[in-house]
Amino acid sequence: MKDPQERLSSSSPSNRQPWRWIALGAGGMAIIVVLALWWSDYRRPRAAALSPDVSLTSDARHRTVTGSMVAPPPPDCGWNLGETKAVLLEQLPPFPMPPSVKAKGRGAEAEWFQKWKTTDEGQAFLAQPRRKYDVSVSHDGSFSIEKVVPGDYWLCYSFYDKLESDLLSIGHKTFSLSPGAGPFALGEIQMTVRPYLRKGERAPRFEVAAMDRAVMSLESCKGKVVFLHFWSTECAPCLAEMPRLTKVYDELGHTPGFVMLGFNLDEDRQKARDYIANKKLVWPQALLGSWNHDLMREFCVIGIPENFLLDPQGRVVEKHLPGDQLSREIRRHLDDPGAPGRSADQPRAPAPR
Numbered sequence: 479m480k481d482p483q484e485r486l487s488s489s490s491p492s493n494r495q496p497w498r499w500i501a502l503g504a505g506g507m508a509i510i511v512v513l514a515l516w517w518s519d520y521r522r523p524r525a526a527a528l529s530p531d532v533s534l535t536s537d538a539r540h541r542t543v544t545g546s547m548v549a550p551p552p553p554d555c556g557w558n559l560g561e562t563k564a565v566l567l568e569q570l571p572p573f574p575m576p577p578s579v580k581a582k583g584r585g586a587e588a589e590w591f592q593k594w595k596t597t598d599e600g601q602a603f604l605a606q607p608r609r610k611y612d613v614s615v616s617h618d619g620s621f622s623i624e625k626v627v628p629g630d631y632w633l634c635y636s637f638y639d640k641l642e643s644d645l646l647s648i649g650h651k652t653f654s655l656s657p658g659a660g661p662f663a664l665g666e667i668q669m670t671v672r673p674y675l676r677k678g679e680r681a682p683r684f685e686v687a688a689m690d691r692a693v694m695s696l697e698s699c700k701g702k703v704v705f706l707h708f709w710s711t712e713c714a715p716c717l718a719e720m721p722r723l724t725k726v727y728d729e730l731g732h733t734p735g736f737v738m739l740g741f742n743l744d745e746d747r748q749k750a751r752d753y754i755a756n757k758k759l760v761w762p763q764a765l766l767g768s769w770n771h772d773l774m775r776e777f778c779v780i781g782i783p784e785n786f787l788l789d790p791q792g793r794v795v796e797k798h799l800p801g802d803q804l805s806r807e808i809r810r811h812l813d814d815p816g817a818p819g820r821s822a823d824q825p826r827a828p829a830p831r
Contacts, residue, residue: 539657540625545664547619547635550647550671562637562669564613566623569630569652570606574599584769585745588712628657637669643798644674645780674778680792681706682776686741686764689751694764696792699737703811704788705804708779710743711753716783720757722801727761729805735790736812741766741773743782787811 543566549557579590594600609629615621630652637647647669655662675681681704685695696704707723709716730736740763744750747765754763766773777786787796787807796807 539659540627541655541658542661543623543626543655543664544661545621545633546666547615547621548666548668549619550669557637558617559615559619559637560617561640562615562619562635564615564621564633564635566609566611566613566626567632567634568608568610569632570603570608573603583745585712622661626655626662628655630654633664633667635667635669639674642674642676644676645672646674647672672778672780675786675794675797677794677797679794681786681788681794682773684773684776686766686773688762688764689754690762692762694739694762696788699739699788700792701790702735702737703790703808704792705736705738705808706741706777706786706788707739708741708743708774708777708782708784710782711749712744713782719783719801720759722804724757724759726804726808730808730812731761733812736808738762740764743767743769743771743774 547559547562547564549559573591573594575587575590575594579586595604609627611623611626613621613623613633613635615635631654632650632652634650635648636645638644639646649667649669651664651667653664681696683696685693685697688694705726709720711717727738731738738761740759740761742750742754742763742765744765745767747767750763750765753759768774777784785797785799785804786794787799789795789811795811799807
C-alpha cells in the first residue's frame, strides 16, 4: 500500500503523475486516507476479490444508490461530468493512531503510519476486506450504483482539467445505507472548483529566507527561466526523483538565464538540513516547515513533488514535470530564441553530458 497521502493516479492525463504525494490541509486527511484505501485495492493480495455482486454476509439486502454530481456555476462552465472519476468505498474504522502522535503534526503522523503498516496489527487492519463499487457518472452528472450492500460508505470523486492536467475538483460524501427495498437517493452533490495556477498566468510574487539566510524572491529572478520545486524528506516519490534533479542542476545550474529553487516542507527543519547536506543539494533551498505556509496556498500546491517552470516574464509555462522530462523541457525553454524576455545574444543551454 502506498503512503496514505500519496496522490491517486487516474485514467486522465494526470495518469502520468502517480508519483505525487497529496495533502489537503486541515480537514483533508479523511479524503487522503480514502483515496489511499482505494488505491490499495489494486496493490494488496486478497483471498477473494470483492465486487458489487459479492456480499460479505449471506443475508444482506442489496439496494440501488442514486445521485447526481452538480458542476459549479455557471451551468455552462463547460464541464463534461461524464469524465468525473468516482468510487464507492465501504468505510473502515479510523487508524489506531495514538493522540500523542496526532499532536505532533503531519510529519509525525506520516512517520507513524509508515512504521505501523509494516506491523502485524497494521497489515491485518489494512487487509480487512471491504466492498468497493466503481461509479459511472453520466454526462449530465447522474449516477446509479446497483446491488449495494447496506453499510457505511464514502463516495469519493475527482475531476481533472484535461488541458492543464490538473486536479480541478476533489471531494467525498459519507453516508450510511440502511436495509430496505427501494432505491436510496443521495441527491445532488455540489462540486467545487479547486484553485490552481494555469499555464500563462503569472506566478505569485514571493520572498522567503533560504537555508543560508539569503533571500529567495521572484523579483530577483526576473528575466530568467526559473524552476521551482516543492518537496519533503517524508515523501518517498520526492526522494526517488532527487538524483534526476541533481543531474539537471549539474548540467544546467550554471547556465546564464536559468535559476533553480527548492522549497522543503519538513516540519523537522534539522532533518531537512541533514538530508540537503548529505545529498549535496547545492541549489538554493527554503525551509518552509509546513504545508500551511502562505507560499503553498499562493501556488495552490496540494501534492508533492510539485514543480513549476516560469518564463523570463514570471509566467507559468510548464508544471508537474516528471523527472525524466525536466532536462528536455528546461532546455527547450532556454533554447527558444523567441521566448518573451530572451535576448538575442543569450548563450544557449549546454549540450547534455
